[in-house]
Amino acid sequence: MSAAPDHHHHPASPIWEAHARAALAAQGSRAGGARDRVIAALAEQDCCASAQEIHAQIAATGRATGIASVYRTLELLHGLALITRIDTGDGVARFEPTHPDGAHHHHLVCDSCGSVEAFHDEALETTIHTVADGVDFRVDAHDVVLRGACRDCR
Amino acid sequence: MSAAPDHHHHPASPIWEAHARAALAAQGSRAGGARDRVIAALAEQDCCASAQEIHAQIAATGRATGIASVYRTLELLHGLALITRIDTGDGVARFEPTHPDGAHHHHLVCDSCGSVEAFHDEALETTIHTVADGVDFRVDAHDVVLRGACRDCR
DNA sequence: TTGTTTGCAAACCTTTTGCACGTTA
DNA sequence: TAACGTGCAAAAGGTTTGCAAACAA
Numbered sequence: 585m586s587a588a589p590d591h592h593h594h595p596a597s598p599i600w601e602a603h604a605r606a607a608l609a610a611q612g613s614r615a616g617g618a619r620d621r622v623i624a625a626l627a628e629q630d631c632c633a634s635a636q637e638i639h640a641q642i643a644a645t646g647r648a649t650g651i652a653s654v655y656r657t658l659e660l661l662h663g664l665a666l667i668t669r670i671d672t673g674d675g676v677a678r679f680e681p682t683h684p685d686g687a688h689h690h691h692l693v694c695d696s697c698g699s700v701e702a703f704h705d706e707a708l709e710t711t712i713h714t715v716a717d718g719v720d721f722r723v724d725a726h727d728v729v730l731r732g733a734c735r736d737c738r
Numbered sequence: 739m740s741a742a743p744d745h746h747h748h749p750a751s752p753i754w755e756a757h758a759r760a761a762l763a764a765q766g767s768r769a770g771g772a773r774d775r776v777i778a779a780l781a782e783q784d785c786c787a788s789a790q791e792i793h794a795q796i797a798a799t800g801r802a803t804g805i806a807s808v809y810r811t812l813e814l815l816h817g818l819a820l821i822t823r824i825d826t827g828d829g830v831a832r833f834e835p836t837h838p839d840g841a842h843h844h845h846l847v848c849d850s851c852g853s854v855e856a857f858h859d860e861a862l863e864t865t866i867h868t869v870a871d872g873v874d875f876r877v878d879a880h881d882v883v884l885r886g887a888c889r890d891c892r
Numbered sequence: 893t894t895g896t897t898t899g900c901a902a903a904c905c906t907t908t909t910g911c912a913c914g915t916t917a
Numbered sequence: 918t919a920a921c922g923t924g925c926a927a928a929a930g931g932t933t934t935g936c937a938a939a940c941a942a
Contacts, residue, residue, distance in 0.1 A: 612896095614895090614942070616897045616898070616941080634931090649899085650898060651899090652900080655932060655933070669827060671826075671829075673823060675829065692877070694875075711862050711865040712882070714861070716884060721846045721884070721892075724849070724887070725885045727882070730869070730870060730875070730877045731877070733875070733878070766921095768922065770921080771915090772922075773922075789907075790906075803923085805906095807922080809906095809907060809908070810923085829905090829906080
């Protein structure tokens with residue numbers, strides 16, 4: 585059993601998008617244009633994206649959106665656990681949709697070119713849960729980042 | 739076999755300090771005051787510390803040091819793999835001495851109060867190495883961060 | 893109408909860089 | 918002396934916040 589590149593990762597995720605909108609509505613949020621666009625951009629994301637990347641991605645569709653609204657929406661979604669925050673080590677926060685079914689992956693970060701790839705490994709999940717149970721701490725989430733050199737930079 | 743809080747973590751580390759100075763000398767660096775103070779501060783660290791924290795720690799000893807020198811020293815040490823960079827998710831980089839014998843630990847981060855604790859688990863190390871071997875990527879390092887609520891905030 | 897959302901601009905913080913001065917070998 | 922190290926101040930990002938205008942319910 586070995587780690588596989590997560591090539592069946594969440595391509596576009598209409599499921600998540602509907603889930604996120606429902607959660608926001610249930611929580612009493614109003615439907616605003618900027619927020620909608622951020623959610624749509626996140627749903628299109630394969631892997632993690634930074635606030636600036638999401639901002640640019642929205643701008644590319646022609647509908648200008650204030651960067652502050654992007655940050656505020658990310659904060660809101662993160663507070664509701666609808667997105668997961670990833671730190672790849674370059675000092676910028678990245679986010680990706682949190683799968684409603686609990687599926688998630690971890691990240692390989694290339695120290696040379698900065699590229700980020702996803703991978704998933706069941707044995708790793710199992711071990712982490714065992715570790716989490718043995719610690720005097722309530723563990724809600726976990727992140728694993730493997731650093732090194734990618735195929736191209738190696 | 740379960741994860742244990744890393745209470746036999748590197749208290750103060752004269753071993754690392756000597757190792758670091760030797761590595762710098764071998765590499766042709768000169769002994770400057772600011773650099774010395776940063777190394778001494780790191781050696782006193784139990785767990786990870788940010789550049790600002792190290793700067794403050796040095797300032798508390800009465801010997802003022804430019805923040806730029808702190809950053810430059812950290813960059814130098816990190817480039818020589820004498821310190822390890824940790825991202826705990828609050829957007830600031832933290833560093834801790836890299837143990838010459840390869841021993842290392844991972845981190846529990848409290849989302850409420852921001853406190854960071856270290857833990858070590860052999861099974862986790864083993865699993866991560868297995869994962870690293872099964873991936874099309876040259877893995878040089880890994881980070882695991884468990885998030886949740888600490889004893890006090892739980 | 894009433895409270896929420898948005899965009900802009902300014903503020904903040906961490907980190908990096910240019911440059912002149914001090915220091916080490 | 919020549920190369921390197923240091924400190925200051927300015928610059929560069931990324932992220933947050935204050936506020937008034939726009940908007941949804």
